[in-house]
């Protein structure tokens with residue numbers, strides 16, 4: 001999409017969208033800022049923080065069926081499981097368990113496979129992944145059980161080397177752990193095609209997808225992808241520090257997580273350790289409901305949706321299309337910067353904007369990542385991230401083990417925030 005094409009509906013609606021995010025243009029001290037750090041956590045939508053406050057004040061911690069506060073708590077759990085299931089186009093809320101973080105969910109999942117993986121199995125993980133979807137597999141199955149854990153490479157362009165991944169898979173591959181979008185370079189992984197090819201070679205292989213970075217940017221459809229497990233985190237989807245693990249019902253039945261004796265031994269409860277965090281669940285529900293609001297806003301008052309999962313799909317399709325336009329604008333802007341002073345890692349051809357999300361890893365020559373971040377913040381109030389972003393192998397592949405700058409956009413951004421970023425980057429790369 002070029003900047004001359006007609007405006008996407010979300011661009012016209014951008015003021016209404018921004019109005020839903022109280023901290024969109026000021027920092028915690030009330031000073032003006034441009035937040036380009038959604039990759040480390042999105043802004044929180046107004047209703048998510050309100051719902052958290054309300055739940056903390058009114059609800060009982062323990063779900064129950066008699067008193068009003070406990071019944072409401074039980075209703076909240078059911079409602080948010082069902083919302084999360086529809087967000088992922090999963091079969092039902094029974095396939096959804098809640099965890100304090102995606103990292104905790106993946107460690108929990110790794111332990112729970114103890115009756116499923118076999119002593120002569122191997123596992124495949126990818127260098128494109130955040131360590132949250134590498135370390136649990138290496139620690140539990142590599143170090144503890146001595147299974148062979150293989151690592152698929154990243155291409156020089158910061159995308160997953162799918163051919164290398166497929167060369168590592170064989171009939172004994174018991175598990176593939178793979179991201180759907182890199183939080184380092186922003187590249188998307190062709191999930192459906194990759195999983196289908198893996199299943200041809202390894203019919204028994206289970207596939208665990210990390211959708212934490214992808215979740216705010218596009219459609220996540222577990223049935224279409226044909227994965228077995230998937231995680232995402234609420235704080236990347238306009239809500240709280242609260243994570244979701246989805247798994248196919250029949251598989252969840254077979255797993256054996258660590259569990260206190262008195263906890264129900266059925267999914268999803270058997271995966272949940274201790275009381276659920278009602279405050280966070282209320283906020284997670286509100287964050288997801290915001291997307292339903294967005295679907296209606298984007299489609300207009302006459303639109304009808306056959307069901308809630310389609311409504312989520314409609315919102316996330318609109319977001320992906322709109323963000324592709326923003327990505328194009330960023331990449332076109334990068335081309336105008338002094339190539340001797342600026343380097344973008346990852347897919348940088350604007351015509352391939354649809355193969356990535358608007359998360360940009362870059363370098364300013366002569367300045368380290370932390371110094372670049374500091375200058376952007378102090379000179380212009382533009383907030384980006386520095387470091388390895390827990391994507392340790394990605395930064396190694398890119399030849400920047402000490403860390404890279406990352407600017408990450410979301411659908412609440414607009415051509416104005418893109419241009420502001422490009423303008424300050426232009427000034428910095430001229431110095």
Ligand SMILES: Cc1ncc(COP(=O)(O)O)c(C=O)c1O
Pocket residue numbers: 039040100101102103104130132133179181182183210211212213233243390
């Ligand atoms: C791709 C990806 N996976 C996993 C995580 C870890 O998520 P959590 O903090 O919920 O454990 C992150 C966090 O940045 C991420 O970007």
